[in-house]
Amino acid sequence: MNGRGTFTHTLWNDYEVIAANLFDGESRSFDDRIMTYAVFVDPPFARVGMSEEEVRKDGRDALIATMPRCRA
Numbered sequence: 001m002n003g004r005g006t007f008t009h010t011l012w013n014d015y016e017v018i019a020a021n022l023f024d025g026e027s028r029s030f031d032d033r034i035m036t037y038a039v040f041v042d043p044p045f046a047r048v049g050m051s052e053e054e055v056r057k058d059g060r061d062a063l064i065a066t067m068p069r070c071r072a
Contacts, residue, residue: 043070 013033020026055062 014030017028017030020028050058050060050062052064055064
């Protein structure tokens with residue numbers, strides 16, 4: 001619809017912008033949106049928050065878990 005990508009989260013935001021303009025009387029635009037992207041890898045990789053090294057350096061109490069590596 002907007003010619004800037006077809007990621008699910010982008011299309012959902014397209015809906016939010018259009019619905020706000022049609023039904024809520026807002027004046028929203030696609031122009032000020034920061035385009036996001038994703039890279040999918042196998043095995044999945046993600047990080048949220050501090051790394052183990054950052055936690056240890058900061059001296060915080062934390063639960064740290066590890067998983068054995070998968071040998072394919």
